[in-house]
Amino acid sequence: MASTAAVPFWRSAGMTYITYSNICANLVRNCLKEPYKSEAISREKVHFSVTKWADGKPQKPTIRSDSPED
């Protein structure tokens, strides 16, 4: 099976389908006019904190956030 031949550009760039669809959705949201645009942008906010663990020990947590830290 020619599995590497037909890989789409975004997958070879390291993105998953989820990232790809999120970027597309962001583009669509930016096409809206006000006031719907600000409502839609508010639906896109991301904030969480990730801690990776290795061998039973937590490493430094990183915060993944679109909003400024206050």
Next chain:
Amino acid sequence: MAMAALRREGRRFAPLVSSPNPINAIRSTLAPAEEQVGLGVRSISTQVVRNRMKSVRNIQKITKAMKMVAASKLRAIQVRAENSRGLWQPFTALLGDTPSVNVKKNVIVTISSDKGLCGGINSTSVKISRALHKINSGPDTECKYVILGEKGKAQLIRDSKKDIELILTELQKNFLNYTQVSVLADVILKNVEFDALRIVFNKFQSVVSFLPTTATVLSPEIVERESEAGGKIGDLDSYEIEGGETKSEVLQNLAEFQFSCVMFNAVLENACSEQGARMSAMDSSSRNAGDMLDRLTLTYNRTRQASITTELIEIISGASALEG
């Protein structure tokens, strides 16, 4: 009231008055304030009971307010959770949900809340996760945890430290939306190797009933393996596939998207269950506080009446002693 002030003064001077009698002094320091009826101590103080009643009343008000807040949040999020159920149903129809699949690398995604005071839902989730872990860890399989939420983290850290892969917290700072959950799903996909993902969450049936559920998402290689083996997934070939040259590529996209949709639904349902559980927990808490308040009021009245009776008896016996 002057009587109350006198009573309090009496209590303060009591040890000095009764000091020639050491046994009495010991008894008066050992006995709690409302039962102090030693010699010359004219003070059955209702102060302690009154303080308790005040604090219990405050707690009742707070828990009632928390219940209202949880009820309003529940209303907002319930609609979204029920609407999001439509996201993963086509996936289950297409790819099936097979919890009994036999794979090498299992990852258990436990969804819990960040805040407490929500009843037993986090404990049930953790219990189910541990049971799944036990079922799935055999000689050649491994099983790891990904934890969402502080409460699950606190419980699972205690005994499963070496099996934890990722912990994600602070999810509910903004309103829950699909973008956030999909970014979460992306982080999990990129950092964790898996053959099957088992997502454990509390499904929201109604305001008082939450079912702990497991949703299974398979990685694309395993889906291919299962489709070779036949069964529900084997019908994939009969579908016309557009946008993708090879079946494995389409399966990979589908599997990632399925994970993201299932996670979205799971997070919303868990948030709903959290608010519902908090509502019922706070409701029973205010009811308990009310019961406690009733009991304390009875004790308070009894103590008050006993002290008044004691006063009266002293006065009357003093008066009759004077006359007679």
